[in-house]
Amino acid sequence: MIELSERIQVADWKKEKHVPVIECPDQVASDEVFEVKVSLGKEIAHPNTTEHHISWISLYFQPEGEKFTHQVGHFEFTAHGESTAGPNQGPVYTNHAVVASLKVNAPGTLYALAFCNIHGLWQSGKEITLS
Numbered sequence: 001m002i003e004l005s006e007r008i009q010v011a012d013w014k015k016e017k018h019v020p021v022i023e024c025p026d027q028v029a030s031d032e033v034f035e036v037k038v039s040l041g042k043e044i045a046h047p048n049t050t051e052h053h054i055s056w057i058s059l060y061f062q063p064e065g066e067k068f069t070h071q072v073g074h075f076e077f078t079a080h081g082e083s084t085a086g087p088n089q090g091p092v093y094t095n096h097a098v099v100a101s102l103k104v105n106a107p108g109t110l111y112a113l114a115f116c117n118i119h120g121l122w123q124s125g126k127e128i129t130l131s
Contacts, residue, residue, distance in 0.1 A: 008123045009122050010122070013124060015044070020039070022124055023037040024037065026128070027130065027131045028130065028131065030106075031103050034101070034103065036102065037098070038059055050088050054114055055115045055117050056075060057112060057115075058075070061110055063106040066108075069111070073098070111125045
């Protein structure tokens with residue numbers, strides 16, 4: 001059996017439109033709230049149509065030296081122009097970008113996982129240090 005982890009794709013977000021982009025400070029103060037933005041298509045736009053869209057983004061934190069990963073949030077995008085008039089005729093389209101506020105008390109790595117309804121799972125990560 002193939003493991004799910006073997007199906008998670010990684011690439012450079014500057015060259016691949018499906019890779020989540022994590023934007024936040026490289027260094028944060030312990031126990032102080034900071035913002036993390038996760039988006040797709042920063043350099044190369046990702047479609048947002050009924051037929052081809054990002055369904056969700058999940059954000060995780062892996063404290064340095066610890067075994068378990070902690071989920072920060074899971075964000076679903078459910079409006080992609082669907083309508084009774086037909087595909088891409090609807091009045092609303094969600095944008096595949098989120099902002100989460102959080103605080104950490106240990107250095108570690110933020111991971112973002114995004115799901116494209118056609119091209120599957122994509123991951124990126126960003127290390128965070130404490131000041």
